[in-house]
Amino acid sequence: MITGDASYIKKINRSIILREIVKEGLISRADLSKVTALTRATISAQVADLIDEGLVVETQLEHFTVGRKPIMLSLNSEAGYALGIDLDFDHISFTVSNLTGTPITSKRIETNTTNYSEILNLLLEHIKMYKSEYAYSQYGIIGIVIAIHGLVGKDETIHYVPRLRWNNIALKSDLEKQIDINVYLENNANLSAFAERVYVHHETDNLLAATLYSGIGLGMMMNNEFFRGHDGFAGEIGHMIVVPNGIQCNCGNKGCWERYASENAIFRHLSETRNIHAVTYEDIQRWLDEGDKEVRQLMEHFIYYLSIGLNNMINMYNPDVLVLDSELLRMYPNSLDKIRENLNSSISHYRALQISSIGRNSAVLGACALAIKHFLEVPMLNLNYDFQQNNKNASVNI
C-alpha cells in the first residue's frame, strides 16, 4: 500500500527524474542515479512507469564499439504538444511546440476588434482546430498558456488590459468551460523572462527581462519562480517616473520611463515629426545607414533614458542576468556597450547584460514552455533551441 507520504515522495522523485532527462537530452539509468542521488532501484521503477506512460523512450547507442551498448533514456518529444498563444491588442499568435519546446507550427491572425466575445470565439475556433489536429498523438494538446499584455491576477483572472480596454475578464474559465484542456494565463513579460531562462540562460536562477516595444514590460524570475508581487501585478516598471513633470503618459502621470525608453516613443516621435503614418524598422535602418543626424540623436536619447531606468532597476533587484528585448537595440551599432558604459555606478551590480537572442517570439515560446512545465510537473525546464538557425535544428541538450 502506498501511504500519503510515500506517494508524495514518489511524485517528487518523478519530477526530479523527468527534469534531469529533459535537461540532459539523453541519459542512462546509471547516470540518472548519480545526478539525482536516487537509488538504482528507485530509478528503474520510476523509469518503467514513465516508459509505460509513453513519456520516456529508450535508445541504444550504436557508436559504442567496445562492450555493451548503453541504453539511454530521453523524453518522448512527440507524446504530446503544447499550445502557446500571444494575445496582443491587434493580433493573436499561435505556436504549437513538441514536449522538448521545439516549435512545430506557428500562425498569426489579425484581430481588428477589441470585443471580448469576438476574441473569445476566435480563440476557441483555433484551439479546437489544434486540438483535433494533434489528437492523433498520445496526449494531444497537453496544455494552453496565453500571454496577456496587461495585469493578470494571481488567480489568473485578467484584471486590466490597457490596449484592449478589458477589465476583470474570466478568460481562463470561459475557455475551460468549452474545451477539455488546462488553460493558464500569464503576463507576456513574465513569459518572455521564462523563455529566456528556459531556452537560453540555464545557469541562472535570477533573471530580469525587459521588453521595450509598445511600452516597457518587465518579467522577473527569482529562484526559478515568477516574482509577482502581492496581487500579481509586479513589473509595471514602464511607469516608473524618470523625468519629473515630463511627457504626459496614458496612465495619468507625467515623465514615465516608457515614454522615453520604449521603441514606441521613437516611432511615435518620428511619425509626428516626419508626418509618416506608420514608420517601420526598415525606415529607421535606412535613415541610420544614410547617417540621419536626428535619428542617431533619438537613438542616443533612447539609450540614455534606457540606462537611467536600468540603473534604478539594477539597484532595486541586483539581478544576475538582465535581458533586453528590442529590435532597435539590435539594429543600432554598439548599443549594448553604450548602455554598459552608462551603468558605471559603484553601487550597481549585475553579472550579464544582453540583448535577447529570442526576440519577439519570446512570449509565445515561453507560453509553450510553461505549458510543458505544468504538464511534466517539473520545478524548472532547460530546453535547447537554436534561435539563430531560423527555427530549425532544435533539440534538447545532447
Ligand SMILES: [Zn+2]
Ligand atoms: Zn505612465
